[in-house]
Amino acid sequence: MQTIKQYLNQLVSQALGKVADISAANANVITASRPEFGDYQANGIMAIAKQMKTNPRELAIRVVAELDTVNEPLVASFKIAGPGFININLNSKALCERANLIRQENNPLISTAEQPSTIVIDFSSPNLAKEMHVGHLRGTIIGDCLARVLETKGHRIIRQNHVGDWGTQFGMLIAYLQEVSADTEELPTRLADLETFYRAAKERFDSDPSFAESARQSVVKLQSGDSVYLDIWKQFIEESLSHCEAIYSRLNVTLSRSDLCAESFYNKELEDIVNKLDNISLITVSDGAKCVFLPEFSGKDGTPLPTIIQKSDGGYLYATTDLAAARYRYQKLEADRALYVVDARQSLHFQQVFAVARKAEFVGPSLSLEHIAYGTMMGADGKPFKTRSGGIVKLKELLDEGVKRAFDLVTEKNPQLDETLRRQIAERTGIAAIKYADLSKNRTSDYIFEWSSMLSFDGNTAPYLMYAYARIRSILNKHEVKDNNYSITLLSSNEERNLLLKILQLSEIVDAVAADCYPNQLCNYLYELAGIFMRFYEACPILQAEGEVKISRLALAAFTAEALAQGLDLLGIEPLEQM
RNA sequence: GCGCCCGUAGCUCAACCGGAUAGAGCACCGGCCUUCUAAGCCGGGGGUUGGAGAUUCGAGUUCUCCCGGGCGCGCCA
Numbered sequence A: 001m002q003t004i005k006q007y008l009n010q011l012v013s014q015a016l017g018k019v020a021d022i023s024a025a026n027a028n029v030i031t032a033s034r035p036e037f038g039d040y041q042a043n044g045i046m047a048i049a050k051q052m053k054t055n056p057r058e059l060a061i062r063v064v065a066e067l068d069t070v071n072e073p074l075v076a077s078f079k080i081a082g083p084g085f086i087n088i089n090l091n092s093k094a095l096c097e098r099a100n101l102i103r104q105e106n107n108p109l110i111s112t113a114e115q116p117s118t119i120v121i122d123f124s125s126p127n128l129a130k131e132m133h134v135g136h137l138r139g140t141i142i143g144d145c146l147a148r149v150l151e152t153k154g155h156r157i158i159r160q161n162h163v164g165d166w167g168t169q170f171g172m173l174i175a176y177l178q179e180v181s182a183d184t185e186e187l188p189t190r191l192a193d194l195e196t197f198y199r200a201a202k203e204r205f206d207s208d209p210s211f212a213e214s215a216r217q218s219v220v221k222l223q224s225g226d227s228v229y230l231d232i233w234k235q236f237i238e239e240s241l242s243h244c245e246a247i248y249s250r251l252n253v254t255l256s257r258s259d260l261c262a263e264s265f266y267n268k269e270l271e272d273i274v275n276k277l278d279n280i281s282l283i284t285v286s287d288g289a290k291c292v293f294l295p296e297f298s299g300k301d302g303t304p305l306p307t308i309i310q311k312s313d314g315g316y317l318y319a320t321t322d323l324a325a326a327r328y329r330y331q332k333l334e335a336d337r338a339l340y341v342v343d344a345r346q347s348l349h350f351q352q353v354f355a356v357a358r359k360a361e362f363v364g365p366s367l368s369l370e371h372i373a374y375g376t377m378m379g380a381d382g383k384p385f386k387t388r389s390g391g392i393v394k395l396k397e398l399l400d401e402g403v404k405r406a407f408d409l410v411t412e413k414n415p416q417l418d419e420t421l422r423r424q425i426a427e428r429t430g431i432a433a434i435k436y437a438d439l440s441k442n443r444t445s446d447y448i449f450e451w452s453s454m455l456s457f458d459g460n461t462a463p464y465l466m467y468a469y470a471r472i473r474s475i476l477n478k479h480e481v482k483d484n485n486y487s488i489t490l491l492s493s494n495e496e497r498n499l500l501l502k503i504l505q506l507s508e509i510v511d512a513v514a515a516d517c518y519p520n521q522l523c524n525y526l527y528e529l530a531g532i533f534m535r536f537y538e539a540c541p542i543l544q545a546e547g548e549v550k551i552s553r554l555a556l557a558a559f560t561a562e563a564l565a566q567g568l569d570l571l572g573i574e575p576l577e578q579m
Numbered sequence B: 001g002c003g004c005c006c007g008u009a010g011c012u013c014a015a016c017c018g019g020a021u022a023g024a025g026c027a028c029c030g031g032c033c034u035u036c037u038a039a040g041c042c043g044g045g046g047g048u049u050g051g052a053g054a055u056u057c058g059a060g061u062u063c064u065c066c067c068g069g070g071c072g073c074g075c076c077a
Helices: A004-020 A044-052 A056-068 A092-104 A134-152 A168-180 A184-190 A194-207 A209-223 A227-251 A263-279 A318-331 A344-359 A395-413 A419-439 A462-479 A494-504 A506-516 A519-539 A547-571
Strands: A029-031 A040-042 A075-081 A085-090 A118-122 A156-160 A283-286 A289-298 A304-310 A337-343 A368-374
Touching (some): A004 A029, A004 A044, A004 A056, A004 A085, A004 A506, A044 A085, A085 A092, A092 A547, A134 A337, A134 A368, A134 A419, A134 A506, A134 A519, A134 A547, A168 A184, A168 A194, A168 A209, A168 A227, A184 A227, A209 A227, A227 A395, A227 A419, A263 A283, A263 A304, A283 A304, A304 A318, A318 A337, A337 A344, A395 A419, A419 A462, A419 A519, A419 A547, A462 A519, A494 A506, A494 A547, A506 A519, A506 A547, A519 A547
Parallel strands (some): A118 A337, A337 A368
Antiparallel strands (some): A029 A040, A040 A085, A075 A085, A283 A289, A289 A304
């Protein structure tokens, strides 16, 4: 089923195209910017009038005249306003019919794409040498949200967790592991606090030249495939992965073992990547390193910017790996889109990798390569984030703190609930609040890490949305009737009508997120939806109402719960029946 | 030096891709629980969208310059 916006845009665009005799006329229909303008508005008339060098109001009059020749049941009126806007009011009865069609005929609230495609999403991708910290939160949950959204749209989603499991630091860690304990049985204990382990190893590396030397030798042995070293490495990776999985599970993130595609997966491809680039004369050796110089990456003074593909000592770099990964997405995974949910600081790197990949035809034009960049985490002082001691905050610590605060709150609000239930509620709401605090911000801007805003439960937060859901469930549970038997038939108040229209717009927002990959749009929508529900809840008694009004309101409440649950699910947040 | 991103209310952020009177939350002030969960609802104050130009019916959004902040840029990932 088309969304209302799609439908109206098509309708008005066709009329506009007919009247203006322009084939690609876009009426640019959006939801009305103010309630007094109606439900939707067409903004495109003025742009076309300018193109035609004609009066926009006159053009609008002709478009509306054209629209009025069609008896369109969904639309109550088209009205011209201002310099040439067309304000659109919808027919309330038609809205009810549309809603009941979705509820009772098992049509999805979120429409699926006409053309399913294969989309690879690279996200989370922690470095397995260290423990996950708060900086990993964004990429992990934004990627997860996008995967859920695109999957719901009916696309084939291939999640790729491109974890860092290779390189010099693993030599250091293995050397340190051997030094402190020859017995690998102790590994889990040793690595219980991965971060501390890493720091200790780093300290040894920096302060003791002989240790640094043995670390370097470990790398060589590891890379040459020495079975003893490889074995330790594997155990190390395994242990570190189980740390990550514990976090994913708590965060309700849809990443599993089968989504793993570590850096080392591409090791055997790297030599070939360099050879292919060499064969087409893209490689220039500069100071002993193999580089690709592309004209689009030269500075204004003409000095070209290299993409280093192979170090002078023969080692490969992450550009090499990313080229192999891009080729894999195109050739093996046959993707139409490849999304890389990665920190914005790597945007130059991705521009270069994408350009080289295209130049070398590692990927064809059918694959869209997209860096889904997100902002850097800052401290409260606006400078790059560090704790007072100069360290980092572990992701686990943040989650624990969120759950603890949620437990205190639920205990204060609902002391009569038994403790097990309060613990469950706290786990859900605490973690949801943290995720939502991050997802609800525009991903491209840098963001401030603050305990207080991260762990807030008031206002525009996940608990607010979950609370709206719990209120509805509470009503529906009291009534004990199968929801879908009821129809939405009366929109006797503005609150009811606003709520219904908003629910029907979920699909429009999901389309926007699927196209542009901004989860905060979905958060904004859900916050507005919950807010409109709260107003409905205050203004319109449900269980106390009678007859058809009661039935219709119950159905509307059930429909709201459905929209909220689906929206929250796309954010990776599970609502509660009670809180 | 070159390049990318950002600057919106005291604080944290929106603003559907150039649209109509720039909106929320937090904080602050005032009202609403014998009626479906007060993690809520209603009301109030608070803005030269960093500054100056330009483009046009119309600019927070596009362009130029300036100021301020962040981040990248040859052998880490």
